[in-house]
Every structure is written in structure tokens, then in C-alpha cells.
Amino acid sequence: MANRREIEREVLGAIAELSACRPSTGELFRELHTLLAGPLGFDGGCWHGTDPVTGFPTSTVADGLDPGRFEQAVHLEMFGEDTTNFTAIRAAGHRVQTLDRATDGRPGTSVRYQELLRPCGYGDELRINFDLGGGRWASAALMRGHRRGRYGPAELRLAERIIAPIGAALRNAHLVTLRRARSDRSVQAGHPPAVAILDAQGRFRSADAGARELIRRMAEPISRACAVPTGFLTVACRAARDTGTSEVRVCTPDGRWFTLYASPLDGGDGRDGEVAVVISPASPLHRLPVAILAHGLSPRERQLALHAVRGSSTKDITTLLHLTVPTVQQHVTAILDKTGVRNRRELVALLTADHLPTLALPPRT
Known part of the structure; x- marks a missing residue:
């Protein structure tokens, strides 16, 4: 029987193979639900595509849940004050949280547990925010029945480890849609x-x-x-x-x-x-923040990219950001390398314009 370390390696390898196929967000969620059900030990769950800038859920792939309770779940998420809400988890400095841990072992204090999870036969819930590089690419709520008991350290460790590769796959999926946007x-x-x-x-x-x-x-x-x-x-x-x-x-x-x-x-x-x-x-203005996040730029590189879109010169940027000319040039070189373009003009076109045949797909890494 494989130990937890071997299971983690197998799961991470499977995620890498899946990501290499460049699936859409929906396809990725469905494959991940099947792949992770055993290692994480959940009986039902939902995966949400999100607005990468705000983290607001925008799409759902679910299994093992009652569709009739979907609107109730959304209202609890948006109006409730539960410590297990995706926003509350972020505010507490976590990317992974469980119902049991968030309530200090008292799930009955959670309105979500009382009104949604317990009536459906679930005893604990694992929640994951797939945040990467400043982008909030997706979130997942994975429920397990009472008979399985609570989520333990092994499941939490695995959940933490899958965030980066899944976040990267989701970021690439967004990048493909942005590069293929019509005029x-x-x-x-x-x-x-x-x-x-x-x-x-x-x-x-x-x-x-x-x-x-x-x-x-x-x-x-x-x-x-x-x-x-x-x-x-x-x-x-x-x-x-x-x-x-x-x-x-x-x-x-x-x-x-x-x-x-x-x-x-x-x-x-x-x-x-x-x-x-x-x-x-x-x-293009509304897509611009997503486009910058999707290229995996660092916080400082994102700042420079925005100034480039605004038409700021190197001299302007050194003054605005209190940087030296060589430092700005190094950041610009890194930005061009990550986005796969040759100069600032192409960078601006990439981030703000629509379909460019010569820039149809993200550079492979």
C-alpha cells in the first residue's frame, strides 16, 4: 500500500500530465474531481471558476450535491458571516481550510453546517482557494460524510501542495481564452x-x-x-x-x-x-487586469506593465516607482520574456488588443 508521500507524488504527476493537455476550465474541474476524490477522501463537492481579479465565483462544476440547494449555498456564501466562506478564509491568511479547524472542532456553530452540510449528510468540508501570482483562479468545496471523520493533516498537506500546479493550469486556461479573443x-x-x-x-x-x-x-x-x-x-x-x-x-x-x-x-x-x-x-480595459495576471508577472512587473500600457517611458517609470534605469530595463526584459513578445509595442497590443494571429497561444514553459 502506497504511503502518503508516494500518493502525493502520484497525484502531482497526474496533475502535470493533465495540465499538459491544456484542458478548458470546466474539463479540468471534472478531471480533478475524479482524480482527487480518493486521495483527499471526499464524497461530494463543487468547483468554482472565479473572476481572477475579485475571486467572485462565476461558474460551477459539481458532483454529489443537491441542485435544489444551489441558490441557498450561494446566499450563504455571499450573505453569511461564516469563517468557512472563501472570502473569510483569504482574510484569515489561509488558502486551505476545513470546517472542523475553522470552528475549533465545533461545526455546530457554523450556519453553513447547520443549514446545508448536516442536512445533506456531510460532517466536514475542505475548502481550497486556488490563488497564484496575485490571481484568484478558482475555489473548491469538498465535502465528506460523517463516516469518514474529519479531514486530517495528510489531506491538508496534499491540498496545500496541489494549489500551485492547479493554479498554473487554470491561469494557462485563462491565457488561452484571452489570446484567442475575437475583435x-x-x-x-x-x-x-x-x-x-x-x-x-x-x-x-x-x-x-x-x-x-x-x-x-x-x-x-x-x-x-x-x-x-x-x-x-x-x-x-x-x-x-x-x-x-x-x-x-x-x-x-x-x-x-x-x-x-x-x-x-x-x-x-x-x-x-x-x-x-x-x-x-x-x-480590453476590463480584460486588462486578467491578462496581466494570466502571464504570471511578479507584483513589480505588473506595475511596470500597467505603466507601459499607459505609455510611460523608462524615465517616467524610474521617477514614478523610484527605480534606477537598469532595474527598469531588467524588469522590462523579464516581462517581454514571460509574455513572449519582442518590444513594448507588442506588449501593449498583447495586453489590450484582441486576436493577433502571430500571438495565438501562450509560450510553453
Whole structure:
């Protein structure tokens, strides 16, 4: 029987082989769910694609869960104050957390456990934020039945070790969609802004033809109970909670990027009334933060890349960032190497323009 170290090596090797195939985000989630179920010991779970900038869930792949409770789970995530929420886990300085550890062995103090996990027969939950290089690429909630007991140190260690390779695979998947983005003119012509109205429970009240088409293309098995894709629920819940506008970037399964804007109607509280969601093709400005994160630049390199997009000269950057000319030049060289372009002009085009035939795929590493 293989020991835990051997299991870790096998799992990491399998993830590397899977990543080499450059799967889409959805395909990667489905393969990972099967691959990790045994080593991590979970009975059900959900994997969320996220807006890399905000970390808001935008898509879901799930197995072993009740689709009828999906909207309830989203509301608990967005409105609840549980220490096991993905945002709370980040705020506490963790990337991996379990229900048992977050509640000091008292799961009954968790509203999520009381209202969602225990009724479904789950005793513990492992939550992972796949954060890498400043990007929040995905998150996962993996539940195990009471008979398995609590997650232990071995599972937590494995969960920590898989974050970097899975985060890199997700980052590359985003990079492929960004490099293959169609021109703004084509997207705008085929997808003018669309509108959908959601009620306080996250159900659709009405939608125009454009919104219905996008909803159809983003359909997820977990949300078929009310046909609301994760991104719509997330942005509507966020607007309702903050009683103001909210936005999130989403990428459809066919690689199209959109921005969803949500706002409570009549200036009221979205928890009691309706929320309008406006869907527009994501502009280069909205894709820019994702593009910078997806190329794996360091924090300082991201700063320089933004200044390059703004048209700042080397002299300007040395003054703004209090760096020497040689240091700026070294950073620029590193940026060009990581992005696979030859000069600043191509860098700006890569980060802000759409489809460039000569820059169709990320450089292989």
C-alpha cells in the first residue's frame, strides 16, 4: 500500500500530465474531481471558476450535491458571516481550510453546517482557494460524510501542495481564452448589451433575447433548478448585499469574455426586491487586469506593465516607482520574456488588443 508521500507524488504527476493537455476550465474541474476524490477522501463537492481579479465565483462544476440547494449555498456564501466562506478564509491568511479547524472542532456553530452540510449528510468540508501570482483562479468545496471523520493533516498537506500546479493550469486556461479573443467589433456586432431581471431568491423574472442566449450558453447542471448560471447569482447577490452596483468578469465555455453589471431596481434593497443584470462584451480595459495576471508577472512587473500600457517611458517609470534605469530595463526584459513578445509595442497590443494571429497561444514553459 502506497504511503502518503508516494500518493502525493502520484497525484502531482497526474496533475502535470493533465495540465499538459491544456484542458478548458470546466474539463479540468471534472478531471480533478475524479482524480482527487480518493486521495483527499471526499464524497461530494463543487468547483468554482472565479473572476481572477475579485475571486467572485462565476461558474460551477459539481458532483454529489443537491441542485435544489444551489441558490441557498450561494446566499450563504455571499450573505453569511461564516469563517468557512472563501472570502473569510483569504482574510484569515489561509488558502486551505476545513470546517472542523475553522470552528475549533465545533461545526455546530457554523450556519453553513447547520443549514446545508448536516442536512445533506456531510460532517466536514475542505475548502481550497486556488490563488497564484496575485490571481484568484478558482475555489473548491469538498465535502465528506460523517463516516469518514474529519479531514486530517495528510489531506491538508496534499491540498496545500496541489494549489500551485492547479493554479498554473487554470491561469494557462485563462491565457488561452484571452489570446484567442475575437475583435471587439465582431463581439459587439454579435452581442449587444443584454438585460436580465432576477428576484430576491435569485430566480429569473424576465430577460431579453440576448440575455437568454448567453444564459443558455453558460448553462450548468448544478443550477438547472432555476436556470441561473453562477456568475449571474454572484453579481446579483453582491449588488443586493451592498445595496449598490456590482460587476464581475465571466468567460463562457466557448471562450467569450463578458462583464455582468448588477444593480437593485428602484434603488431598493435587492434582498427584498429585484436586481437588474446588464451583460456586455468585456472591453480590453476590463480584460486588462486578467491578462496581466494570466502571464504570471511578479507584483513589480505588473506595475511596470500597467505603466507601459499607459505609455510611460523608462524615465517616467524610474521617477514614478523610484527605480534606477537598469532595474527598469531588467524588469522590462523579464516581462517581454514571460509574455513572449519582442518590444513594448507588442506588449501593449498583447495586453489590450484582441486576436493577433502571430500571438495565438501562450509560450510553453
